[in-house]
Amino acid sequence: MWKLPLTKFSNMRFPTPVALSWIAELIGAEVIGDEHALAGGINEIHRVEPGDLAFVDHPKYYNTCLQSAASFIIINTKEVSIPEGKALLVVNQPFDAYTAIVEYFRPFQPAVKPVSDTAKIGAGTYIAPQVFIGEHVIIGRNCRIQPNVTILEHCVIGDDVVIQSGTVIGSDAFYYNTKKDRENWYRRMLSCGRVVIEDAVEIGAGCTIDRGVSHDTVIGRGTKIDNQVHIGHDTIVGRNCLFAAQVGIAGATTIEDGVVLWGQVGVNKTLTIGKNAVIYAQSGVGVDVEPGKIYFGSPAEDASIKKRELVWIKRIPELWQKVMNS
Amino acid sequence: MWKLPLTKFSNMRFPTPVALSWIAELIGAEVIGDEHALAGGINEIHRVEPGDLAFVDHPKYYNTCLQSAASFIIINTKEVSIPEGKALLVVNQPFDAYTAIVEYFRPFQPAVKPVSDTAKIGAGTYIAPQVFIGEHVIIGRNCRIQPNVTILEHCVIGDDVVIQSGTVIGSDAFYYNTKKDRENWYRRMLSCGRVVIEDAVEIGAGCTIDRGVSHDTVIGRGTKIDNQVHIGHDTIVGRNCLFAAQVGIAGATTIEDGVVLWGQVGVNKTLTIGKNAVIYAQSGVGVDVEPGKIYFGSPAEDASIKKRELVWIKRIPELWQKVMNS
Amino acid sequence: MWKLPLTKFSNMRFPTPVALSWIAELIGAEVIGDEHALAGGINEIHRVEPGDLAFVDHPKYYNTCLQSAASFIIINTKEVSIPEGKALLVVNQPFDAYTAIVEYFRPFQPAVKPVSDTAKIGAGTYIAPQVFIGEHVIIGRNCRIQPNVTILEHCVIGDDVVIQSGTVIGSDAFYYNTKKDRENWYRRMLSCGRVVIEDAVEIGAGCTIDRGVSHDTVIGRGTKIDNQVHIGHDTIVGRNCLFAAQVGIAGATTIEDGVVLWGQVGVNKTLTIGKNAVIYAQSGVGVDVEPGKIYFGSPAEDASIKKRELVWIKRIPELWQKVMNS
Numbered sequence: 001m002w003k004l005p006l007t008k009f010s011n012m013r014f015p016t017p018v019a020l021s022w023i024a025e026l027i028g029a030e031v032i033g034d035e036h037a038l039a040g041g042i043n044e045i046h047r048v049e050p051g052d053l054a055f056v057d058h059p060k061y062y063n064t065c066l067q068s069a070a071s072f073i074i075i076n077t078k079e080v081s082i083p084e085g086k087a088l089l090v091v092n093q094p095f096d097a098y099t100a101i102v103e104y105f106r107p108f109q110p111a112v113k114p115v116s117d118t119a120k121i122g123a124g125t126y127i128a129p130q131v132f133i134g135e136h137v138i139i140g141r142n143c144r145i146q147p148n149v150t151i152l153e154h155c156v157i158g159d160d161v162v163i164q165s166g167t168v169i170g171s172d173a174f175y176y177n178t179k180k181d182r183e184n185w186y187r188r189m190l191s192c193g194r195v196v197i198e199d200a201v202e203i204g205a206g207c208t209i210d211r212g213v214s215h216d217t218v219i220g221r222g223t224k225i226d227n228q229v230h231i232g233h234d235t236i237v238g239r240n241c242l243f244a245a246q247v248g249i250a251g252a253t254t255i256e257d258g259v260v261l262w263g264q265v266g267v268n269k270t271l272t273i274g275k276n277a278v279i280y281a282q283s284g285v286g287v288d289v290e291p292g293k294i295y296f297g298s299p300a301e302d303a304s305i306k307k308r309e310l311v312w313i314k315r316i317p318e319l320w321q322k323v324m325n326s
Numbered sequence: 327m328w329k330l331p332l333t334k335f336s337n338m339r340f341p342t343p344v345a346l347s348w349i350a351e352l353i354g355a356e357v358i359g360d361e362h363a364l365a366g367g368i369n370e371i372h373r374v375e376p377g378d379l380a381f382v383d384h385p386k387y388y389n390t391c392l393q394s395a396a397s398f399i400i401i402n403t404k405e406v407s408i409p410e411g412k413a414l415l416v417v418n419q420p421f422d423a424y425t426a427i428v429e430y431f432r433p434f435q436p437a438v439k440p441v442s443d444t445a446k447i448g449a450g451t452y453i454a455p456q457v458f459i460g461e462h463v464i465i466g467r468n469c470r471i472q473p474n475v476t477i478l479e480h481c482v483i484g485d486d487v488v489i490q491s492g493t494v495i496g497s498d499a500f501y502y503n504t505k506k507d508r509e510n511w512y513r514r515m516l517s518c519g520r521v522v523i524e525d526a527v528e529i530g531a532g533c534t535i536d537r538g539v540s541h542d543t544v545i546g547r548g549t550k551i552d553n554q555v556h557i558g559h560d561t562i563v564g565r566n567c568l569f570a571a572q573v574g575i576a577g578a579t580t581i582e583d584g585v586v587l588w589g590q591v592g593v594n595k596t597l598t599i600g601k602n603a604v605i606y607a608q609s610g611v612g613v614d615v616e617p618g619k620i621y622f623g624s625p626a627e628d629a630s631i632k633k634r635e636l637v638w639i640k641r642i643p644e645l646w647q648k649v650m651n652s
Numbered sequence: 653m654w655k656l657p658l659t660k661f662s663n664m665r666f667p668t669p670v671a672l673s674w675i676a677e678l679i680g681a682e683v684i685g686d687e688h689a690l691a692g693g694i695n696e697i698h699r700v701e702p703g704d705l706a707f708v709d710h711p712k713y714y715n716t717c718l719q720s721a722a723s724f725i726i727i728n729t730k731e732v733s734i735p736e737g738k739a740l741l742v743v744n745q746p747f748d749a750y751t752a753i754v755e756y757f758r759p760f761q762p763a764v765k766p767v768s769d770t771a772k773i774g775a776g777t778y779i780a781p782q783v784f785i786g787e788h789v790i791i792g793r794n795c796r797i798q799p800n801v802t803i804l805e806h807c808v809i810g811d812d813v814v815i816q817s818g819t820v821i822g823s824d825a826f827y828y829n830t831k832k833d834r835e836n837w838y839r840r841m842l843s844c845g846r847v848v849i850e851d852a853v854e855i856g857a858g859c860t861i862d863r864g865v866s867h868d869t870v871i872g873r874g875t876k877i878d879n880q881v882h883i884g885h886d887t888i889v890g891r892n893c894l895f896a897a898q899v900g901i902a903g904a905t906t907i908e909d910g911v912v913l914w915g916q917v918g919v920n921k922t923l924t925i926g927k928n929a930v931i932y933a934q935s936g937v938g939v940d941v942e943p944g945k946i947y948f949g950s951p952a953e954d955a956s957i958k959k960r961e962l963v964w965i966k967r968i969p970e971l972w973q974k975v976m977n978s
Binding site: 110111112113114130132134148152166167168171172174176180183184186206208210230248250264266282284286298315316319323326 | 962
């Protein structure tokens, strides 16, 4: 029986492990370290794992990258100390090198028909007219995919999933390399991750869920999402969450099981919202939220503190009066 | 001449009135009361009418449901006092019974073509390429339906209506039965209501308007809606309203005639915003708003009070200074 | 080599200059001034240029319109003093006259196929399945237009542009003539402008960019836009801007080069946000922002002032205590 590969996120793995010397030739790099070592895949810095390649091009982040789980660092300097068992791939433009590797292993494949021949669709699943399903998409059983939905290449959808009209699954990450000394400041990191949607998830109309840059964006089992919700790249959403309409979640954030986000909530990138936390409508979450907490406000904080604060604001005129009369 | 059936909202009516005994057999219920009584339709609790079935499964809401306009209550207890002229249908799982009735009368019909043969489209109406129009949709005269619009089954559109690209009319309600002692906490209430859009309404691009759960979502004559607006299930919008971009309105709310909602306003569920009220941009409306009032803030309150409050906040440092110097 | 016509915005120009007497006959107007003068095009008041027609129907705006760059004023009075070198076209209903002129020169052309034969698409550009491309659209080279994108008539897209799924380019402006003494209060201004997207712009999924009413909506070179962003009619966005998800910008606003808008920011109409300004998430911009400034809050103000204010609010209880104890 087909099962979602969720115990291990399937980021941008190479088909087989690849010798560092081969990678070095592809990107024109000098290897410092063991050139016979084998790389398993490539990842951006937030989601690297042992055996991965990662890249860094700014001195400010050299150390973070070297100390990350990545085994092989594409970098534009030799003047760093290399942690035990790691290797450097030294190039002038690490970003271009990253792009070249991704393009080699995941070349852009233009779709030629609305529903790709390489897509696998489970028994009992209804695909409405005018749905787009890209290459290598996997959809489970008993799903309902409504008209004008777009499911882009390599995305994985579980069983009993509902996706309403106009929703886009697997759009590219909004993730750029910035250099203000060139004509176009921003260059896109190619997205080679996927979107993985577990069983019994329901997604409303007009939503957008970006694929991971090099990892997966995951929506956990039983989570329900209202209309016009945006979920950024590499975000991991737990099970049985409830997101009301027009919620927006930036990239690489973790939303644990049972979290409730009310309408128009915004969540910043690379945060964690703990299990069963509740965020009231229109709040802007800019910090981690502990499990079970209720948050409110923009910027959001503990709802009971925020509510007291609103009462205190109402008392300023009274306070003014007291001071004037004293 | 075809006219919109707006004097009486056409919720989930049965084709003909149905004997309670027949319903009881369908859902395996014990009838307490007159089993020869005839039920006209089924409705969720916010919009029930005499002759309707409704259901309740939590003791907290038993009384609300029994005292509602519903004539026949699907319930999981016998230990309640039954109002004069009403009857109970006792089952273990009222939610499952509700679902079974809806599925019997409104079985899911997979669309097989982009524009259904059962849809009726008035003279002078332009349907662009790549529009989806579901079963039993009715569209009036001289409308303009732009590319990539989705109009789902049973929705009704008046004359002189404009719907811009990417908009979805008739997506399912975001309305769940919650029980945290099962693997998947949330189970969707099937939506058997419609969206009814009156004459001269104009709807922008990328909007989503959910159908009613058991009733209709209605957009009143002459109302104009900007891009990326979300309107929840069973919401009734009056005539000549103006909603700016990215407004979100939750379910079962009533917006009276002439209301103006500026950009990114959020409105909570089951509220009433009175005639000609104006809500300033980004406000979050969590309480009823009286006719003619201007509201602002998140949470929103009377705009003149809110503006004074913003001035008072600016005076805290001055107040601090006074206290320090006294 | 094809180049974007960006030095001069191509608003609603007539094919050749048109004699005022001919226009007068078309709309049944009395000419006050030189009826042999030649009009070059028609524009709404925010974007008029010399040689243009403009219209005004409310005494409150007579003077603004007469003193604007417009050469020829469609107006419902003779009791105004006419600036040197200008002429009036006097009618009872200037709005209807404006509509008649636009409809004559830009009659509605129903699309009959998903990709129009009059569209021009550059070499190396990929158009995915289920994309709609309207009449007279121009798309440059090496673009990627993803599934279920809608690009409406007359829009112009540069080279190396990416547009992700579900996005709508060229929807009509949300811009109405209001009169509350008729059954339908709001009548739409016909949109005869375009959307012009310069080279190397990237636009996320589920965005909506409205065409100008009589001018162009412009997205400058190298600007990157995340998912579910709304940009109103006649807005001019500079180069190398960065807009995060769910940003909304109202009509006829100017965003200068290098501006960063974080998630869910709202920007009011007809403002200017200066070069390299940064607006923090969920802010509501209701006033002009000077170049290089950082703004925050709803309503937005200088972020350092706003942050101090948040600290002052936290100190109210302490202040209260001091006053009570004094």
